[in-house]
Amino acid sequence: MKDSILIKISNERINKLYNEALKCSDMDLSRRYITLMESIAKRMDITLERRIKLSYCKKCKTPYNNFNMRIKNGVINIKCNYCGNIRRLPVRD
Numbered sequence: 299m300k301d302s303i304l305i306k307i308s309n310e311r312i313n314k315l316y317n318e319a320l321k322c323s324d325m326d327l328s329r330r331y332i333t334l335m336e337s338i339a340k341r342m343d344i345t346l347e348r349r350i351k352l353s354y355c356k357k358c359k360t361p362y363n364n365f366n367m368r369i370k371n372g373v374i375n376i377k378c379n380y381c382g383n384i385r386r387l388p389v390r391d
């Protein structure tokens with residue numbers, strides 16, 4: 299199937315962009331990388347890995363480098379330092 303090659307290339311690009319976004323100290327550039335990564339995934343209909351999806355703010359696309367994390371009543375609250383958006387995740391055991 300020719301599509302599997304496209305998906306393989308897309309996954310490589312996604313990983314590359316993700317790694318660059320984490321390494322990069324320029325937040326504007328990081329956000330750009332994440333946005334690009336999401337658009338590739340969307341176009342190719344690829345579901346991003348959970349570890350990737352959980353590592354950046356869904357609202358402003360800033361990677362959570364030094365986020366505020368709190369656990370309260372079995373829910374993890376992650377607050378984005380850039381836009382202040384709070385993400386709530388149930389604690390998984």
Ligand SMILES: [Zn+2]
Pocket residue numbers: 355356357358359360378379380381382383
């Ligand atoms: Zn944010």
